[in-house]
Amino acid sequence: MTAQTELGGRGLLGGSAAGRLSTLLRAREAGIALLIVVVVAVTAVNNHDFLSASSVQQLLTGAALIALLGVGETLVLVTRNVDLSVGSVLGLSAYVVGDLFKNDHIPVLLGFVIAILIGTAAGALNGFIVTVLRVPSLVITLAMLYVIRGVDSLLVNGKTVDPSAIPSAFTEVGYRTVLGVPWLAIIVVVVVAVAGYAMRSFRSSRELYAIGSNPDAANLAGVPIGRRVFTSFVISGSLAGLAGALFLALHAQVDNSAGLGYELTVVAAVVVGGVAIFGGSGTVVGAALGALLLNTINQALVASRISAFYNEAIAGALLLAAIGVDRWLSLRVTRSLTSAQGAHRDV
Amino acid sequence: MPETDNPAPGAGPAPHAGAGAEPEPRLVLEGAAKRFGAVHALDDGSITLYPGEAHALLGENGAGKSTLVKILGGVYLADEGTLTIDGREVLFGGPAEARDAGVSIIYQEPSLFPDLTVAENIFMSRQPLRGGRRIDRGAMNDETAAIFARLGVELDPRRPARGLSVADQQIVEIAKALSLGAGVLVMDEPTAALTSVEAARLFTVIRTLRSQGAAVLFISHRLEEVFANCQRVTVMRDGRFVRTALIGEVTVDDVIRSMVGRELSALFPKSPTEPGETVLEVESLTSRGVFNDVSFTVRAGEIVALAGLVGAGRTEVARAVFGVDRRTAGTVRIGGEELPNGDPIAAMAAGMALVPEDRRQQGLVMDLSIEQNVALASLARLRRGGLIRRSAESALAGDWTARLQVKYGRLRDAAATLSGGNQQKVVLGKWLARSPRLLIIDEPTRGIDVGTKAEVHRILDGLVAEGMAVLMISSELPEVLAMADRVIVLREGRVTAELGRDEADEDSVMYAATGQLSGAAA
Numbered sequence: 117m118t119a120q121t122e123l124g125g126r127g128l129l130g131g132s133a134a135g136r137l138s139t140l141l142r143a144r145e146a147g148i149a150l151l152i153v154v155v156v157a158v159t160a161v162n163n164h165d166f167l168s169a170s171s172v173q174q175l176l177t178g179a180a181l182i183a184l185l186g187v188g189e190t191l192v193l194v195t196r197n198v199d200l201s202v203g204s205v206l207g208l209s210a211y212v213v214g215d216l217f218k219n220d221h222i223p224v225l226l227g228f229v230i231a232i233l234i235g236t237a238a239g240a241l242n243g244f245i246v247t248v249l250r251v252p253s254l255v256i257t258l259a260m261l262y263v264i265r266g267v268d269s270l271l272v273n274g275k276t277v278d279p280s281a282i283p284s285a286f287t288e289v290g291y292r293t294v295l296g297v298p299w300l301a302i303i304v305v306v307v308v309a310v311a312g313y314a315m316r317s318f319r320s321s322r323e324l325y326a327i328g329s330n331p332d333a334a335n336l337a338g339v340p341i342g343r344r345v346f347t348s349f350v351i352s353g354s355l356a357g358l359a360g361a362l363f364l365a366l367h368a369q370v371d372n373s374a375g376l377g378y379e380l381t382v383v384a385a386v387v388v389g390g391v392a393i394f395g396g397s398g399t400v401v402g403a404a405l406g407a408l409l410l411n412t413i414n415q416a417l418v419a420s421r422i423s424a425f426y427n428e429a430i431a432g433a434l435l436l437a438a439i440g441v442d443r444w445l446s447l448r449v450t451r452s453l454t455s456a457q458g459a460h461r462d463v
Numbered sequence: 464m465p466e467t468d469n470p471a472p473g474a475g476p477a478p479h480a481g482a483g484a485e486p487e488p489r490l491v492l493e494g495a496a497k498r499f500g501a502v503h504a505l506d507d508g509s510i511t512l513y514p515g516e517a518h519a520l521l522g523e524n525g526a527g528k529s530t531l532v533k534i535l536g537g538v539y540l541a542d543e544g545t546l547t548i549d550g551r552e553v554l555f556g557g558p559a560e561a562r563d564a565g566v567s568i569i570y571q572e573p574s575l576f577p578d579l580t581v582a583e584n585i586f587m588s589r590q591p592l593r594g595g596r597r598i599d600r601g602a603m604n605d606e607t608a609a610i611f612a613r614l615g616v617e618l619d620p621r622r623p624a625r626g627l628s629v630a631d632q633q634i635v636e637i638a639k640a641l642s643l644g645a646g647v648l649v650m651d652e653p654t655a656a657l658t659s660v661e662a663a664r665l666f667t668v669i670r671t672l673r674s675q676g677a678a679v680l681f682i683s684h685r686l687e688e689v690f691a692n693c694q695r696v697t698v699m700r701d702g703r704f705v706r707t708a709l710i711g712e713v714t715v716d717d718v719i720r721s722m723v724g725r726e727l728s729a730l731f732p733k734s735p736t737e738p739g740e741t742v743l744e745v746e747s748l749t750s751r752g753v754f755n756d757v758s759f760t761v762r763a764g765e766i767v768a769l770a771g772l773v774g775a776g777r778t779e780v781a782r783a784v785f786g787v788d789r790r791t792a793g794t795v796r797i798g799g800e801e802l803p804n805g806d807p808i809a810a811m812a813a814g815m816a817l818v819p820e821d822r823r824q825q826g827l828v829m830d831l832s833i834e835q836n837v838a839l840a841s842l843a844r845l846r847r848g849g850l851i852r853r854s855a856e857s858a859l860a861g862d863w864t865a866r867l868q869v870k871y872g873r874l875r876d877a878a879a880t881l882s883g884g885n886q887q888k889v890v891l892g893k894w895l896a897r898s899p900r901l902l903i904i905d906e907p908t909r910g911i912d913v914g915t916k917a918e919v920h921r922i923l924d925g926l927v928a929e930g931m932a933v934l935m936i937s938s939e940l941p942e943v944l945a946m947a948d949r950v951i952v953l954r955e956g957r958v959t960a961e962l963g964r965d966e967a968d969e970d971s972v973m974y975a976a977t978g979q980l981s982g983a984a985a
Contacts (some may be wrong), residue, residue, distance in 0.1 A: 160574055317597040326576050326587050333574035336538075337560025337587045396578035 148405040152412050159416040165266040166419045169296055176301040177366060181413035184304045184359045185404035187311045188205050188352030193386060195345050196328040196395030197253035201242060202356040203378030204264035209234040209360025211268055214277035214370045224286045231361035232354050238264060239353015243346035261379060270374035290365035300362055308404045315400055316421060328395025360411040384431060388438040433456040487550065489514050489678040495544030497530050504530040508544065509704040510697050512647060513679040517669055519689040520682045520697035523722055523940065528682050532569035532651050536568035553740060567955050568638030571655060573632035574623040582620035585639045601902045610638045616666050629662035637668060646984040649680040654688060655774050663919030665819040668694050684772045686715055686977050698722055700859035723940060723969040733924050739763035742901050742932035745784055751915045753779045761901060766923065766933040768947035771976045777936045778820055782904050785817045786810045787879060797901065816894035826890035829879040833871055834860030836878045836889050839894045850929035863892035884915025891922065902926065905936045920946060940969055952976050
């Protein structure tokens with residue numbers, strides 16, 4: 117065995133491989149951003165209205181709610197769990213707050229607070245059942261999807277909350293812009309920026325990645341797994357509650373179909389954005405870009421007068437492509453990190 | 464229950480041997496015991512570690528070494544016994560507490576976070592911080608680089624752990640221990656998966672650690688490593704402390720005798736049979752990187768044992784013979800007919816049956832009933848018009864459970880309700896129902912109580928008397944010696960000895976398995 121060269125070569129190789137990997141990861145987000153630009157450009161060539169201020173605003177507001185839910189979903193997915201109840205939580209909080217506006221005329225700010233609290237409670241319940249009762253998150257959040265939707269339907273009971281009942285100061289959040297940028301988008305960008313920074317910078321958030329990357333090792337390293345996973349569900353729930361308030365502000369009316377089916381769109385956006393479905397890696401910025409990409413494609417198809425039928429097919433194809441790219445990348449990275457490392461055993 | 468008093472033949476000096484002014488011990492474990500239900504994983508685990516010393520912990524498979532390590536690491540809480548670190552008695556409530564007390568464990572399979580960087584792996588939950596409790600990545604990477612420099616290894620702190628070789632993963636684990644300022648470093652068979660070059664580098668690192676005052680506990684089956692690199696040795700057997708000695712005061716011989724010395728009388732000896740024609744012929748079987756050039760035969764009416772230490776490749780050979788794993792080279796013949804590569808269906812059709820090592824995972828479907836489990840490998844015979852006949856299933860299961868004297872409530876009960884020994888009998892019954900010519904049985908009596916153990920041996924004895932060929936894998940030397948007509952000893956993927964019944968004894972098998980020359984035997 118050529119011992120010395122094998123040992124000596126390792127440091128060099130490690131360096132370049134790591135450099136390559138971080139380039140690839142950055143490329144993942146840059147790639148999505150590039151894809152968004154391409155879709156916008158191609159569509160704009162055929163339909164000049166696509167780049168108008170109102171169209172771009174529509175693009176951003178449309179992606180905002182999914183991106184917001186995507187932030188919470190990322191936190192949960194990173195720990196090797198999933199939260200499928202976000203759509204229902206959004207629906208419930210939107211209706212409850214709308215109903216309070218209609219019947220109790222509560223202040224605008226209180227509306228936001230209550231929306232978030234409803235989400236927090238739902239997230240805490242999810243987190244409790246997952247971490248303390250040890251029910252797999254896929255099962256319990258799927259159950260909660262139906263339970264919360266059921267509660268929502270009982271409350272709604274065929275009624276709707278219409279725009280006249282909602283204070284205009286509240287709906288302004290849905291349509292006002294600052295320097296041409298919708299308030300909704302600003303709120304979500306702030307949440308994404310704060311969450312993105314936090315996910316890189318704090319011990320507790322790095323522990324989320326550790327849990328998803330190798331739960332046993334996380335346990336051995338003394339990571340408080342239960343507490344961290346619980347927190348990720350609470351945050352996901354809280355953001356879903358906030359998204360409910362923003363939904364109400366955006367649409368100014370709500371019935372029991374609010375947020376229906378959002379959970380799958382959110383998971384799709386997050387996975388397209390590079391968050392590993394089995395935990396351990398991915399960023400909230402990627403997730404938000406994934407949401408923006410899916411929405412951009414939706415709008416582009418509408419603007420290009422392509423049948424809406426293709427919408428879901430294209431979303432599906434994108435998802436497949438994202439998963440394929442993920443697999444291919446991880447194989448390539450593993451190989452480049454392993455190769456020439458003297459993996460030969462002297463057996 | 465192991466007997467309470469079993470002085471090893473030729474047991475040497477008392478524990479904590481060695482004279483002169485000894486430094487204060489860093490860690491003392493005394494009389495640790497751990498039970499899981501009725502299973503005694505450890506009865507008397509005792510060890511004393513001194514700073515600046517590498518201490519080897521030796522013992523056969525199942526001697527309780529790993530349990531002892533897990534107690535030191537806070538993974539298990541001992542039922543009995545005391546643990547003292549730097550003169551203070553401690554009680555670990557979890558791995559984090561052991562870590563904080565300065566005990567670092569490096570497990571056989573390193574446990575890293577593949578998605579995170581090397582530096583983050585080392586500093587998880589303890590990352591250096593800057594203002595606002597934010598992680599200081601620069602400092603973290605610098606500190607990691609400094610530790611690697613101290614260890615004399617080159618690794619990039621910023622690369623992800625994914626793709627690191629086992630040797631480098633261990634280096635990362637050692638760096639983690641160093642960053643914790645661990646005074647006690649425990650390594651559970653660190654060299655088992657390393658090449659000789661990588662192992663040499665590891666020992667250099669261990670020497671560095673010792674010179675810096677760390678106490679190192681080192682588990683290995685490679686005695687030459689132990690004698691070359693350790694200062695003190697402790698031997699365990701059957702969950703009990705046997706002896707501790709300075710390495711200069713013992714010979715390889717003494718140590719091996721301490722490891723294996725136990726009674727054979729409790730076991731069922733195989734009755735002599737006259738072997739018939741050759742059933743299984745394995746020639747130059749190779750699976751690259753796992754085992755190499757393995758050849759042997761098994762005849763009708765014969766039990767051939769594959770012996771060797773954990774990791775020697777015994778199970779892998781059996782799996783390749785059966786076709787569950789593909790072979791890289793070599794041939795497998797049953798009754799003269801060559802078997803296709805990687806085709807367990809063909810192996811079964813040719814009359815082969817494999818009773819795997821891990822009953823719960825591979826042998827039984829725990830949620831299915833006893834009768835469904837027994838019938839599982841014989842469904843083709845029980846079918847009529849594409850449907851399984853329940854009555855035939857019940858009849859088959861009733862027949863075999865009776866023959867093997869399985870103790871059960873009802874045949875409709877789930878297999879999970881059975882005791883370990885009876886589960887093993889059901890797995891046996893499942894395969895015997897196919898009337899195989901060759902039975903491969905991996906660890907036939909692992910985790911089974913002594914009474915049922917003897918019964919399983921009696922069943923095997925009966926089967927070969929009827930002309931079946933049996934290939935048995937066992938980590939329990941007494942079982943191998945009592946049951947086998949011939950013993951094939953593997954070491955690191957190669958056949959190191961083939962011993963007839965009269966040549967095989969504890970010494971000869973252990974020597975072949977550990978790679979010590981039998982000439983060293985007294």
